[in-house]
Amino acid sequence: MSLEKILSISGKPGLYVLKVQTRTGFVAESLLDGKKVTVSLKSNVSLLSEISIYTYEGEKPLTEIMQNIAKKENKGQTISHKEDNAVLLDYFREVLPEYDEERVYASDVKKIVNWYNTLQAKGMLADEVPAVAEEEAAPAKEAVVAEKVKAPAKKAKATKE
Known part of the structure; x- marks a missing residue:
């Protein structure tokens, strides 16, 4: 994602x-x-990608929270962001049990649920590429870079004094 x-x-x-x-x-x-x-x-x-949610241990990136919701809902739609605050907070407690209840408000949970549903509807919640696939692609990139021919560097013009 x-x-x-x-x-x-x-x-x-x-x-x-x-x-x-x-x-x-x-x-x-x-x-x-x-x-x-x-x-x-x-x-x-x-x-x-820069947003994080407060937990008792520190902060969790929004990407991880979106993955937790996707896992819980089998990549389908989740509850509506228009639900009652108590329902939203109970749902969020299931997704992220260690969230800081004093610093994360119901309005924050509404935004996250709304954002998740929007991204899910647009098909933008793809799985992340596994690290193994990135490692396999790295040698191919190096081979392409090695094949490039460097152009000769231009000589700087001497200035007259």
Whole structure:
């Protein structure tokens, strides 16, 4: 599950996919309606891959929590984010029993459940690539790099004094 290019933009509903970076910000595409929006660098934007949830031992990345929900639901939809707060918190306790109940609020759980359902509906909850597959691909990349021919370096022009 890769949340590297998935964004939450403050003041805008839903999730967005980072498309292109510009000089003054970037262009993102909404997962709700597919519309593209330009976002300035002054906007408050959060990458889902950088979000963590407080636990009693430390913090857990959102990616792990999404995987726990996917495992619990067999990669299907989960409960609605519009459920009662008590129901949401009980559900979240099943997914992440060690979450810090004093610092994680019902509104946080609503966002996580809503984000999960949005990503699941769009088919963006793919399994992570196993480490073995990455190791097997690494020698192939090195072979391609070794085949590249280096262009001769340009000589710097001497400056007259």
